[in-house]
Amino acid sequence: MTKRISLTQYLIEQQRLHGHIPSQLRLLIEVVARACKRISISVNKGALGDVLGTAGSENVQGEVQKKLDIIANEVLIEANEWGGALAAMASEEMEGIYVVPNRYPQGEYLLLFDPLDGSSNIDVNVSIGTIFSVLKKPDGSAGVSEDDFLQPGSQQAAAGYCVYGPQTTLVLTVGDGVAMFTLDREQGSWVLTADDVQIPADTKEFAINMSNMRHWAPPVKHYIDECLAGKTGPRGKDFNMRWIASMVADVHRILTRGGVFMYPWDQREPEKAGKLRLMYEANPMSFLVEQAGGASTNGRQRILDLQPTKLHERVSVVLGSKNEVDRITQYHLDAK
Ligand code: AHM
Ligand code: MG
Secondary structure, eight states, X not given: OOOOOBHHHHHHHHHHHSOOOOHHHHHHHHHHHHHHXXXXXXXXXXXXXXXXXXXXXXXXXSOEEEHHHHHHHHHHHHHHTTSSSEEEEEETTOSSOEEOOTTSOOOSEEEEEEEEEOGGGGGGTOOEEEEEEEXXXXXXXXXXOHHHHOOOGGGOSEEEEEEESSSEEEEEESSSOOEEEEEETTTTEEEEEEOSOOOOSOOSEEEOOGGGGGGBOHHHHHHHHHHHTGGGSTTOXXXXXXXXXXXXXXXXXXXXXXXXXXXXXXXXXXXXXXXXXXXXIIHHHHHHHHHTTOEEESSSSBGGGOOOSSTTOEEOEEEESHXXXXXXXXXXXHHO
16 A cells, blocks of 8 residues: 655655754644635535525625635634744735734744635535635734735745645645645545646646636737637647636646636726735745746736735736746737
8 A cells, every 4th residue: 555645744754854844834734734624624514514605794805705705714713823833814804914812822924815715616516715825924023013914925935725626635835846635534634645746838728717808908818819719820729718716726727737827907997906816815826836837927027026015915817837827928028
């Protein structure tokens, strides 16, 4: 029988052999993984657990909150606040930061998350997920404030997501490649099922919400038009399209077999940079994608280089197979 490597063992080996992760960070990742296990149980219960439908409230972005958005947010906070590794947390579902209450020890890390990404898919039994990003609190800052979170994605100490699909899979980077762990539901443990994940540089698959085509900027339209032209067009090959409407599931497909994912700026809301959030959606996904040999830009600049100016900042996203992302970025730069 092949030896099963658990998440704990993987993390201890990263710590021991490669010196990548201090023990506070290792504990923090384990706690996030445990919270994801609990969220997975709620997701799986569905209607039987009375977790479907809306909660009758709105989040800071004016989006209707689903019951599971709120449950997942609470699970992540409860699991993480007492462990001693964190100073504060921030989430898509909370307007301000959540400072670890002073009845618990304060740690040196900051955790950001989208507790339940792909909310529109919850009630229709399609894959959804949790996305997380870990930053280090800047040295020397007394207490903790929102400003401490405003660091470029290149500063992330770890990032990952958990996809709740036919299988529950945790995908993680601590800056030394990307590893995937599948939840063994009977044992309740995370088992390493893919290591050193690599995204092929070329692809014939794109993911974009085509219903927004009339609102796109010309470089995006240009790129997709070329893909749609197929074998006899300038790309000389037929492209396939996939759009799950859960970023987690779309990125998971790309990490598994390549492809390009786009949620570009469009003219519907010209004052917003895009739909997706920089700090707890685009940054962690960009870290994972780059660690797997892919690329991620906002059409012009590397996402991980962007300096955030606010917690819930939005960003245009182009990520996945390197050669396609480079091409789309070049189309934007050429358009000026
Ligand atoms: P959410 O965080 O409120 O779930 O929104 C983010 C989601 C992404 O997962 C997905 O890529 C996108 O929104 C789907 O948008 P659309 O409804 O335009 O298909
Ligand atoms: Mg989201």
